[in-house]
Amino acid sequence: MKVLKLSAQGLPQSWISLEQAVLHYAADQVRWEAGAEVAVFRGGHNAATGRQSLITVNSIIGTKGVPNINPFDLKPGLTNGKLFARDRNICAYCGGHFHEEELTREHVTPFAQNGKDHWMNVVTACRACNHRKGNRTPEQAGMHLVYAPYIPSLWEDFILRNRRILADQMEFLMAHLPKNSRLHA
Numbered sequence: 001m002k003v004l005k006l007s008a009q010g011l012p013q014s015w016i017s018l019e020q021a022v023l024h025y026a027a028d029q030v031r032w033e034a035g036a037e038v039a040v041f042r043g044g045h046n047a048a049t050g051r052q053s054l055i056t057v058n059s060i061i062g063t064k065g066v067p068n069i070n071p072f073d074l075k076p077g078l079t080n081g082k083l084f085a086r087d088r089n090i091c092a093y094c095g096g097h098f099h100e101e102e103l104t105r106e107h108v109t110p111f112a113q114n115g116k117d118h119w120m121n122v123v124t125a126c127r128a129c130n131h132r133k134g135n136r137t138p139e140q141a142g143m144h145l146v147y148a149p150y151i152p153s154l155w156e157d158f159i160l161r162n163r164r165i166l167a168d169q170m171e172f173l174m175a176h177l178p179k180n181s182r183l184h185a
Contacts, residue, residue, distance in 0.1 A: 001039075003017070004035075010062060031063060035058050081100070086150075086160060087124035110134075155173050156177060
């Protein structure tokens with residue numbers, strides 16, 4: 001299970017482990033919490049009071065301080081898993097829905113024609129369509145894209161990079177997606 005760590009302003013920073021979240025709580029770096037309580041950690045007993053220390057971790061935490069990077073300048077890393085999730089496991093050419101093992105990263109403008117490996121030049125394709133298109137552009141191959149590639153937003157990237165998102169975390173992230181996101185159910 002991962003905790004969604006946000007800046008104090010509410011911008012996603014990272015997915016962290018429960019143990020990392022406890023360190024933020026113990027260091028008094030948690031400014032606010034949202035979502036459900038997901039774990040309780042018990043520590044030692046206070047010698048003076050006899051009370052046991054207790055840290056309750058929520059699924060979403062806002063931490064103190066200002067991030068030293070502008071999250072809107074970040075470009076999400078491109079992986080096949082995130083690409084297939086962005087495109088909902090749908091082939092950009094035939095429109096079929098496939099399992100991950102049947103999919104490939106397809107370069108709209110192929111490397112052989114100076115195409116680059118970035119979000120705006122890649123789509124999800126089934127193996128048959130990728131093979132049929134080969135080292136040609138869609139126009140040269142007489143194949144049309146059923147959807148256009150795009151760069152995921154910061155919010156989309158946080159959904160794409162974690163396969164096991166809790167319902168309250170998903171609700172929080174989904175509320176910030178751009179209207180035209182393919183991730184809307």
